Each structure stands twice: as structure tokens, then as C-alpha cells.
Amino acid sequence: MIDIGFGTQVCGELASAATREWLIPDGRGGYAMGTVSGLRTRRYHGLLVVAGDRPATRRVGLVSLDPAVTLPSGARVRLGAHEWASGEVDPRGFELLERFALVDGVPRWRWRIGDVVIEREIAMAYGRSCVAVVHRLVSGGPVRLDLAAVCTWRDAHGERRADGPTPRMEPAAGGAVVEGAFRLAGPDWTPEGQWWLGVHHREEAARGLNPDEDLWYAGRFSGALAAPGDTVSVLAWADDLAEEPAAATAVVAAARRRNRAVVAAAKPADAVAATLALAADAFVVRTATGPDVVAGYPWFGAWSRDTMISYEGLFLGTNRADEGRELLRSYAATLSQGMLANTADTGRVEYNTVDGTLWFLHAVSRHVTVTGDTDLGDELLPALHAVVEAHLAGTRYGIMADPADRLITQGGPPDVALTWMDARVYGVPVTPRTGKPVEVNALWVNGLAGLAELTELVGRDAGALWGLHTRAGAAFRKRFPAPAGWLHDVVDGPAPAYPLGGAAYHDDDLLRPNQLLAWSLPYAPLEPDEAALRRITAGLFTPLGPRSLAPDSPGFVGRHRGGPAERDGGYHQGTVWPWLIGPLVDAHRRAGLPTDGLLVGLEGHLREFGLGSVSETADGLAPHAATGCPFQAWSVAELLRVRRAG
Template structure:
């Protein structure tokens, strides 16, 4: 792919990513509507998500996916709601969309869906009920609580808007009203699984007028469905059978599910008045909050204002030079909100806390969700994404807290690769690069903030990390004293970011001395030398090791015949056995530092990467000319993992590519068309965010997680680098 400057793309984009709107043409296209998704989050690891038209196309979709042990133990409690509007004329409009086994769509309420708009980060769905009536539904979550709000409001007027209803209040006549039946579909399961219903299984539903407390069975987590006092609830206790998850079918996992309908809420709507259904995991705070009382809508209104105020604060912190970031830079504004969705708390469960403990929201206990809908927090992803998600958005105290939190759980010189899904298993430390990424991230933090106190606090831990890497730590991670390079590898263990594994099969083992691991190793040594000098500590060891790596790096990694870098040298520990696979990992040897390669080598490497790996949506993980190249990412887990790093396009890799391109060509204008497809992705699959991966061949169909932390982080970081370079 050759980069060409597009004169039609201005400093700001051709389209406005702040005002994201999907029109009726796409909404009425059932297939397209099922392919698009939306996401809202709560800062705890919980979220709400669904297809644009309302059907659940994944087992991971849900209106209340609560994180019961933040940021993990995600449980799908309420999968969706369906609405039926009863007009005064007697007309009945079913607004929901469901897909059942066999591809049956019933009902097909997207025919009434006129548009979907992001109001800040809140998805708003507009249904055309008649020529004069529009129903708005907006969905958001309470920050720091497992609470989802589904709010309805009528816009417009009835056809005979002054028709008397027969009731006179204070000399004025009431308007006609519309009855909206809202049917919740309930579950109680881990978000990785599905539910099979049974005729003799009835959820435990405790109703107090318009407030329902629900448990799937004795001992199951309790949650509440709550409306205002004027709303009625009619119990039904019905199973709906054989919902079909088309996205899960594509992934070769369980694709069919049954859902329980506990009853139906009946809301009376008049134009201009909001009515809100609250879905909440049970806590002391929820039970005493005023939901369901005469103050119900006032409490909800306060929650909405708090949410909107927080959005404004996020934007203000991201750029303190303007009072209106969406107008000044809509790309930065939109990506700032996208970044926020991944930043969640990881409380210190080693100390006692209560349900209402402020530790939930404390900036010193933050972590980063790697991707929605199925990932939790990973050490590698957190360290790679932190600069874009937290430092490029001005959230320095949270960045500081995250770095300290990960440093506090170092074991044998390694930070965790992965935290457990259930919050009870041992931490997983199988990573050769995550710990080294922490040095780069800490250095970026110091350059941004000037906060040397954090380096001072962590320096002893950092020194111990280096010593472990020199002497040798777990998984064969050890410095080779002969050339100063890091070697890594253990049977059956995946240690680099190319970490796909199926059973005992490690798809890309990369045992030996991976190129990006040693670029990071050099960076860590250089940073430690600088920090030691700053702290008046002996820096000789770090300087000596850094010089040794610099002396040997190009000599060991340069593949002269190909004009690029080997991906791994001393493969499987065999001296001189080198992997000539053309992969994007080599970019880090130039993006992290300018000291390891000559200008000619960097230029040659960039050309090879551009010619073989660059696509409009990121970089291929392997050259198409390689015999191991996989041209498709699809099928069951075995098929997908076999292709995951064998050609599949990764969007976050645009970051190092942009860094190296600027280093070689120093022409930020030519990079604007490269970034434009990522901006357009904000409309492409999940509204307002950027996904994980894509197919490596035309049309480069987006795959994987629909929202990925390091993709958003690196696109935001690149956008700011390119934008600032053009000034």
C-alpha cells in the first residue's frame, strides 16, 4: 500500500465524529443493523451493549452486564427489553427485534427505527411512531454502580393534540397519552456462557407494585427492575425459547439461548415527559436511593445530569486550552470518551471494604479493560494502552495509580500478564514483554507530568526487575551475557503479544530472542540509566548493558537479503538460527528509540512493512508471501487462533508505524489519509469506538472485539502526534 496525500482531507476530518448518527436507511436494513453495535460502561468493568436494532447477536450482549467483583465476575442479568407502543388509535407497534434459530426475525421493529445518535456517549434510539410522533429511547449506566437506565420520551404531538381527555386540571386539559409495554428478558449467568431454560424453572420474582426484585434461583445474585409509581407491572413468568446469537455462530461457540420474561411494565407516555426503567444489581445504595418512589424521575434526572457533567469534565481535562473540545477537535473529543470506557477500578481486596467504599472510584486503584465484550484487564494491554488512554487525556493521577498498582504485584521481576476472570485464581505472569512495556510507559508518564517522585518510589522495584532479567526469571526469560540480548521461552507457554494458544498448541511460540522484546529491553536499560543519574544512584551497570545491546542489536537482527529485521534470532535457543518472517514487531526497534538502527536500515524496513503489511485498517501480522500466512480470520476457535497472528490485521499497530514514518519522512500531512479510515470506523461496527482486528484481505472486514483499548489508545495518540506536527 502506498501512502498518497489526499488534498481533500483538511486538518480536521471530512466528517464529524463527535456527532455520530446512523440514519433510517441503515436502521431499516436488518442485516446492517444486526452488524452494528453500541456500548456503554460503568467504570467497574460492567457494561451494556447490543445490536443497533435491539437483537442480541452475542451471548455477551446485555442491558445489565454487572461486574459483581469489579472489574471481573461479569454477569448478564438483563439481556434486553422489547417495547410495544399502543397508540390512541388502537394501533399496536412492536418495536423490538429478535432473531431465533433458523434465522427467523420476529418482530422486525427496526422498520420503525428512524435513527440512532450518540449524545456524548449515550446511545439514543428514535422510533417513528406516526407522522407526528417520535419515541426516543436512551441508555446509559451510572458511573461506579451496576445500574443501567433506559429512558423513554415522546417527541411531537398526537394528531388531534387538543382533543379533550375528559379530565380537567387547573383550567387546562390533559394531552392524550400513549401506552408503552416494556418486556424485560432476564438471565443470571456468566457472560461467557448461555442459558437453557426449563418448563419447571421459574425465576424468583418479588413484586412491590412497580419494583421487582429478581433472582434466577436461591443463592443467585439479586437485581431490581424499577419504574415510577405510575407504572404498572403485570407478572408473566414465561420462557422465550431459542434466541439465536449470529456473532457467536460465526465464532463457533454456543449460539442459542433461552430467556425469561418475568412480566411486563406498562408506561404511560405523554410528549415531553421522561419515563425511566432502572435496572440495578442489588446493593444497599440502590435499595435506599429513592428509585420507585414519587422521586423516581427526579433521582434519574440527577443521575443523568451527573453523567453529563462527568463527560464535560473528561473533555475539559483532556484539553485545558479550550472550553469546547468537540467543536475544536471532534476526533480528540470522541476518542477521549472512547478511552474512558476501558478505564476501570481494581480495588485492593486484600483490605476490608464495604459495598459503598470510596475505594471503588479511587484514582490509585485503576486498571484497563483490554477489550469489550470478552476481555478483562491484561498487563501488556494496560501498559501499551496507558499513554493513549490516560496520558493523552490528561488523567495523570489515574496513570500514576495504575503504574503503582501493577508495580505492587511484581513477582520474580514480572508484572502480571493477566488477572483472573473470577478474582480468586493466582495471577498469571507468562509474559516476556509486559514488564518492559512498563518502563516505556513510566518514561512517557514522567515526560508528560514531570513527576519524578513516582520514579523515586518505584526505583527499587525497577532495579530488582532488571536484576531478575539479568540473572534469569520464570519461563526462560534471561539475558544472554554474550550479546546482552534477552532470550525467552518455555515449552507450551506463550510469552509475547502474539500469544494465541489452543490447548497445548502455541501458534506463534517465538522462542529465542524476539525483536520487539529486545527493543523494549534496550529502552528499559536506557531509561534506568537516565533515572539513576537523576536520582544520584549508580548508573554504570545500566549504561554498560545498554551499550552492549546497542552494539549487537543491528548485527544480530538485520536481515540484509530481505532489507528488514529478523523477527526472532537464536530460535529455540540455537545460536544463529533466525526467523525471517516479515512481521510488524520490528517497527518497535525504530519507534521506541533512534539508536539501534541506521537511517538507511529504518527506511528499508519501513518500505518492506509498507509494501507487505500496511492495510487501510492497520498492519498485517505476517506478510502474505509467507507460507504460514492465513488470508482469513473466521471459523471456530481453532481456525481463528491459527490465523490470529498469522496475517490478521491489528489496528493498534498503526501506532509504531506512524512513529517510524514520521522519523523517516517527517511529513505529517501524508499520514492524515492513513488515519482517516480509523475515524470512519467510529461508525463502522460499534458506534463511537474502534475494534481489535480485521481480515487481512479486501474488504478488510472488522473482526474480534468490537472495542479494543490499545486500538483506541494508539489511534488517539497518533492523531495528536500528527495534528500537533502539522501546526
């Protein structure tokens, strides 16, 4: 894997260290997450964040474990870091950090206090909601180490206040059980029980959300570090509270072994591919119903569109086809009226996407093509044919194959956004794209051909599918080219001056990246067009991927900043989306255009934001600062896939 490590110039400067984040997943949708500095900048940061019955229902438990070292002189040095509502940062333990590194995916901090050097490592027991925190004396000593256990128990999206109920604590061997929900265990436990008021999260303030909360100082662990090699460790876990996990040092060692095995199984071609293989592993989780995909950390759960876009990179690109097979079968079971369930993050199953189902057709086709698993193709074939039949007949939200040209049109209620550009502000879609979106129809043409091939592979006649594919493909080639030299983003949409369903229609030729799918997919409807791709790349490309709208377009937003409404308003109006690097590189390769320089920025980004991973979004204007989730599934998956394909 690539070397991800920083010295004092990064670790000791908050502007650098507090914007670089690490993540350790537990394989169930929970995680430990924080910054290089140790400062919690998000409400989502914590050492034990527990997933519920689905990945999106997470709760924060153990928030931090603040070290304080008592030196032989009697001096006491605090190594933690907190920011307060007053604006003060205290303590400032990051100023004593001489090194932070990810070692086989395990974060390691190294503090120096004169001749005393202490290292900390954090790991999770894979498949359990359990975190291990190990401190080791490297040199100097003897010293005494105190570890303040700072806790809460709340929804990951919210805050808890001191004016509410006091957290319930019950004694347990080696520590305590907090709120009946999670257990702490370590050496020489001393309960305390005190509110810390006004802890500040600067990233939440920047996102226009409530930035402050109160935390519960539950107590402290203490231990002697007499000689180099001595350790003081703490465990925290939320499942099966009566069953103690393995020793903390064993948990760390097991995590490192597993991470190395994950990378080796992916058979990476180089260090970047190895890093991406481990990054991909964070998103593949196992729930009560089988494998699933977390769309992004720290706030997303499972979304079918993201899962299917990510499928080839996460599963086929890392040699996890068996898990992928199980996932595809599970998702097929959610089909209803020819539509794949989009998400249950909201607490109910929602069917509100026009493209997620078409990405599912693509994922199944790629699975069978890459693995030769015709048995799965045969098993899912009736469901896939039913998808096509439902689209021909018409399904929810006005989604149907137009009888006139067999292109997919969609036009549900005015408050619904059905494509991946689905942001809404005060209930109104920012980019509704009613009509016939370009990428939806590229996926439709692609899906028809892929399904026809699957049908023939199992010895059945696919003449009707090929005929439909031919008709839709011809209509695509006729309708989507725009006079500007690229493709319309939407055709047959309602004119802005008319209500939905009015008599006047409009073709939208704003320069957006959705059209890349018309050249990039395996059964793309268009032949390579070097001139068009050069125009698109010139208008949209940035080092972190394509913008969602060209800078000279009306409505362009160059900075993805501000409160929820402001951020959502710019989400697809110029913001960079790294996942689109996949379609861009594929289209360039098909056209014979060079791709050597297209991935350099994203490979460098692996050390810049979500360490070892790729962010959800970035600013459309230089220097293209990363935004959104620091760890995003489809961003990682598409970078991994196109590097592997190259």
C-alpha cells in the same frame, strides 16, 4: 465529537444496523451494550451486565426492555427485535427506526409510527451497576407504552436454559428483585414469569460457539405518554438493592454531563480526538484495589501487557496522570522474580509474558518524562532495578539476558507462548517465537536507557545501566538485520527440525510488524531506515493498521473467521491489529516519511463497528472487515497517542 448517527437506510437494514454496536460503561467493568438495530447478536449483549470482584467476572442481568406502543386506534406496535433459532427475526422494530445517534456518548433511538414519534435513551450511573432507560414522546399521542423486561442471571460467557432452575423473583417497590442479584423498578409493574425459548445470537454462531439460549420474561412496565415531553422510564441496578438510584432522567442527564467533562479535561485538538478521549474513558475502571484497565469489551478483563501498551494514550493522552500514577504503583506491587503479573482473568494470577514487564518499564519512563513526576520514579526505582537484575540472572520460562550478547532470550515449555503473539490451538502455540524476539529486545534496549535516565534524575549513578544498554544495543544492530531488507522477527530460535533446546538454531525472517518497535520507541536501538520502512509498509499496511504477517508469507490467513481453533490459528498470521498503527506512525515520523494518509481508515472506522471506538482486529484481506472485540483499549490508546503527538 464526531457526528455518529444513522437514518433509515442503516437502521432499517439488519446487515448494517446489527453490525454496528454501542457501549455504555459503568466505570467498574460492567456495561450496557447492543446494536443500532436493537437486535442482540452476542451472548454478551444486555442492558445490565455486572462486573464481579474483577472486570472479567461479569454476569448478564437485564437482557432487554422491549417496547410496545398502543395507538389511539387500539393497534399495538412492537418496537423490539429478537432473532430465534428458527432463523426468524420477530419483532422487527428496527424497520420503524428513523434515526439512531450517539449524543454526548448516550445512545438515542427514534421510532416513527405515523405521526407518533418516540425516543429512547440509555445511560449508566457512573460508579454503580445501574442502568436507566428513558422513553419520551416527541410528537403525536396519546399512546400507551408497555416495556417487557427480559432477564437472565448467568456468566457473560455462557447461556442459560429453560431446563434449569426458574429464575427467582421477589416483589419490590415498583418492580421486582431477580435472583436476589438485581432489581427492576418502573411504572405499573405486572409480573409475568415465562421462558422465551431459542433466542439466537448470530455473532456467536459466526464464532463457532453455541448461539442459542432461553430468556426469562419477568414482567412488564406500563405508562401513558399523553403529550409530547412525557416520559416512561425504567431503572435496573445490581448494587445496594435497597438504595434506589436517582430518577432515570437524572441518570441520563448526569451521564451526558460527565461525558462532556471527560472530553473537556482531555483538551482535544479536534472532533476525532474528542471522540477518542471518550472512547478511552470506557477502559479506565475503578476496582476495589484502585484504577485498572479493561483490555476490551465485551469479553476481556485486565491484562498487564495491554494496560502498559495503552498507558500513554489512556492516561497521559487524556490528562489522567494522577489515576495513572496510582495504577503504576498498584501494578508494581505485583512484580515477582522480575516479572509483572499478566492477568487474573483466568481466576488466578499468572506470570506468563516476556514483554509485559518491559512495557511497564516503558510506561513508567513515559510517565516521568511527560509529567515530571520524579517522585514516582524515585519510589519505583528499586523495583525497576530489580527487574533488570532478575533478567540478568534469569527468571521464569528461561527468560534471561544472554551472557554472550545481553539480548533477551526466552524459551519455556513448548506449550507456552510468551510474546503478545500468544494464540494457542489445542494447547500448541501458533507463533511460539522461542529465542530472541525483535520487539522484546527493542523494548529491552529502550527500557535500559529509560531506567538509566530515571536513575540519573534522582541523582544516582547509572554507568552500569548505560554500559548494559550500549552492549545490548550493539548486539541488536548486529543480529537483527536480515538479507531481505528488513529485520528478523526472531533470532537464535530452535530450527524447526530440532526439538527445543537442540543444537541447531534458526533466524526467522518472515515479514511481521514486531520490528517496528526497533525504530519507533523513544530509545530505539536503530536509526531511521527509510528503505526498510517502505518495504515493511508496502507488505503490511492496511487502512485499519498493519497486518501481523505479510500476504506472500507461508501460513498467511487473510480472514479472521470460523470457530475458536480457526480464529486462533489466524490471530497472528495475517490478521490486522489496529494498535500497531502507533509504532508504524512513530517509525515513519522518525524516518521523515509522510504520515498524512496512515490514519484516514481508522478515523473512518469510528463509525463502522464499535461506534466511537476502535476494534481489536480486522481481516488481512480487503475490505478488512473488523473482527474481535468491537471496543479495544490499546487500539484506541495508540490511535489517540499518535494523533496527539502529531
